[in-house]
Structures are given as C-alpha cells and as structure tokens.
Amino acid sequence: MKISRRTFIKRTLKSIVGILGLTGAGYYYARFIEPDLLTVQRYKLESERIPLSFDQFKIIQFSDTHIGFHYDLKQLNKLINTINNESPDLILFTGDLVDAPHQYTFTNELPFLLSQLKAPSGKYWIYGNHDHGGYGTEKIQSVMEDGGFQLLKNQHTSIHNKNDSFILAGLDDIMLGKPDLSKTLEGVDDQAYTMLLVHEPDVADQVRNTSVDVQLSGHSHGGQIQLPFYGPAVTPPYAQKYIEGHHSVRPGLDLYISRGIGMTRMPYRFLCLPEISVFQLQAIPKSSSIQE
Template identity: 60%
Template sequence: MFLTRRSFIKKMLYSGLGLLGLSGGGYYYAHYIEPEMLSKKIHTLTHSNIPRSFNNIKVIQFSDIHLGFHYTVDQFQTLVQNIQAEKPDLILFTGDLVDKPHRYSFNSDIPNILNQLNAPLGKYWIYGNHDHGGYGTEKLEAVMSNGGFTLLKNESTQISYNGESFTLAGLDDVMLGKPDLEGTLGIISEQSFTILLVHEPDIADTVKNYPIDVQLSGHSHGGQIRIPLLGAMVTPPYAEKYVDGKHTISDQLTLYVSRGIGTTRMPYRFLCKPEYSIFTLQSNQ
C-alpha cells in the first residue's frame, strides 16, 4: 500500500518518537513539561447582532480534560481555580471530561470541583466522543449535572441579560452520538446572535448552511505533537481539516478550535500547549 509522506511520518511517530527528536531531554519536555504549561487564548467576538447589554461579557470555553489518562483530579482542581480567577460570566465545556468512563472510578470529587465554577449567566456543556464511549453517557450526564452544568444535546437556549438575549446551541457528539443539525439549527432565528457548541470541528463545513455565527469546538487537541513545517501529527476523525485556532468558514460562520487541556492516546504535547479560551463579546451596533 502506498504511503503519503504525512502517513509515513505518523507511523514513525507512533513507533518511536525519537525519530522526530523527542528523545532524551525532548522526550522529558514533551511528557512532563509542556502538558503542564497551561495557557489561555484571548479572543474578541464582535457582531452587529450581539445586544449592547452584552458588551464586555466574558465567556470561557474549556475542553478535552481526559481525566484518568495522565491527568489527575489535582490538576483538574488547579485548572478550575485558574478559570474561576478570570471571573467568567458564562462557562462552556465542549466535551471529553474522562478518557475512559467505563474504567474510571467516579466519586464526589469531580462534581465538587465543578461546583467551584461560578458564572452568573450559566454553565453549559456538550458530549464529546469519549463521554459517550465505554457506556459513559449516563455517568457523565449525572456528574456534570451534579457539578451545576446544563447539558445542551441537540437543543438551544437563550442567554439573557438586562432584558436582551442571544442564542446558545449544542449538538450531540458527531462520532458516537446522534447530532440533529436540522432539528436543532434549522429553527434558529437569523436575527439572533448564535454560538454553537459541537465537539468535532470539521462539521463546520455543514454548520455553515445554518444561521450560526460562532462555532466552538475541541476534539483535536491541536494535534498534540506539532512539528515545524509539517504541522499537527496526530489528528482524530472530524478534526483533520480544522485542527487549531480561528477559521473563517463563511461570510457568517467563524470557527474556534481549542487545543484542550489533557492528552489522549499518547501522553505528550510538543509545541502544542494546553489551553482554555476567553471570549469577550462586543456589539458593533
């Protein structure tokens, strides 16, 4: 079977990270140092449909924790403290709380930590593929609910402030769930500023056919391993086209892809620091 250059590099990456220079000090950095280098991405969302009441409202997105795969409850506690220190108005989680729900020993620690997050306009979440995997669907829903988060599963809600509002929508996971784009997005008003939460970013090429202004996604981990000139080396299905950062999909739709917090499949990050995102809303009416 013929291998492209990119496929060949990926195979070499899995068989031995040393072939890409991640040996010795580089291996130590990728395994132990960079995964702890939590960063934040700061964005401004400006749109004529954002009500003036929402000027300077702060929205925080975090994604892809993957508790249990080289990410501990103590690390999660530190993350939550960092997020709360930002004084968010609205908190959004875009999926994959636990790496393998069917093997994870759930207790009250996670809901207790989640309840330390406070946001006057609410806390919302969507399923990721790992949240559905391993029969974790009901477990994760209970954990997040007990932590004060509201699930958006093929539904939308109005975020209201000072008598004005915008639309927040969420889709079920693309890979292992049953996302209903038409039923969820087909009824949204074109006059309402709308943020959509969906775990897998590549679905943006279909979302652009609906009146959505901003799509927030995760899933990609930014590739976890990024090599200069070659880019992301590890990209899961539905995160192969849009891997990291901001993408203008159409005249209306802008996509933001978070690198997420934890790791999966391989416990490494190289030139791909974990992150949470801060969005400040601005009306240009």
C-alpha cells in the same frame, strides 16, 4: 480525507515512535513539561448582531480534559482556579471529560470540583466521543449535572442579560451520538446572534449553511504533537480540515477550535500547548442611515 479509527491508531503509534526518537531532553519536555504549560487564548467576538447589553460579556471555553489518562483531579482543581480567576460570565465545556468512563473510578470529588466553577450566566456542556464511549453516556451526564452544568444535546437555549439575549446551541457528538443539526436550531431566529457548540470541528462545513455566527469545538487536541515545518503529526477523524485556532468558514461564521487540556492515546504534547479560550463579546452599534 476521513480516516478510520484503526488508521488513526496506527498513525498515532507511529507518532509515539517518532517522539521517543527525540533527544532525552525532548522526550522529557513532551512528557512532563509541556502538558502542564496551560495557556490562555483570548479572542474578541465582534458583531452587529450582539445586543449592546452583552458588550464586554466574557465567555470561557474549556475542552478535552480526558481525566484519568495522565490528568488527575489535582490538575483539574488547578484548572478550575485558573478559570475562576478570569471571572467569566459564562462557562462552556465542549466534551471529553473522562478519557475512558468504563475504566475510571468515579468519586464525589469530581462533581464537587466542577461545582466550584462560577459563572453568573450559567455553565453548559456538550458530549464528546469519549463521553459516549465506554458506556459513559449516563454517568458523565450525572457527573456534569451534579457539577452544575446544563447539557445541550441537539437543543438550544437563550442567554439573557437585562432585556436582551443571544442563542447558545449544542449538537450531540458526531462520532458516537445522534446529532441532529436541524433539530438543534429549530425555531432559532435567523437574526439572533447564535453560538453553537460542536465537539468535532469539521462539522463547520455543514454549519456554514445555517445562520450560526460562531462555532466552538475541541476534539483535535491540536494534534498533541506538532512537528516543525510540518504541523500536527496526526489528528482524529472529523478534525482533519480544521485543527486549531480561528477559521473564517464563511462571511459571518467563525470557527474556534481549542487544543484542549488533557491528552489521549499518548501522554505527550510537543509544540502544542494545552489551552483554555476566553471570548470577549464586543457589540457593534448598527449603522443608521441618515435621511436628508
């Protein structure tokens, strides 16, 4: 069931009341400890559709930094070092760079730090709802471009290795953008291995009707606060069916949702560690029939 922005905020405030009701140690942990406990989620993407030259190709996804809301450039620099230490071939950012673009004081340091991320096959990004919010659409695009990232907005590109390639596509934000899934995938060969970036994970139920193999999303933050035996206290619109981790949407379509890096609306994480996702491609040789 979808909820309105107002309902989401009300539920978020209730969650804040709940977290403040924890013990002093619990509050301190949620406010000051867990938000800095960055984890690395590792996945293998196996498919006969992955070209053999991409076997062991490494992709890193990071999402939802929300810079300016209890996440600063010093923390971003630490994140960048962590990502570079993984030696990725391709880096993907799935939206929400700055929490409130109309309030944030932009300096040259932010694009400079983003430019320090290194990946030989490129760096790509999509808009999140906070990127469009607060009149940030053009400013965030400028910052990301200066940082060496290429925007995928209702469009796709080919990632090449030797004589092979796979498709990387990106959809504009669902909540505040102008998404067009048909345009995004227009001209894509149905037999090509295709990865789609979508900020809001619940869009996967629309993507299931396409030939996409993998959808990467963020937006949910995993709920930020998870309660034992209950799960996420509240999640935003378009992140209520699919909240975190790996989901098999249909045979041949896998959805992976990052809990993201930063926070929004409330400066807490509880049982919901921040994360980056590392994907290792594994090409499966196509089975050949034996003729007698």
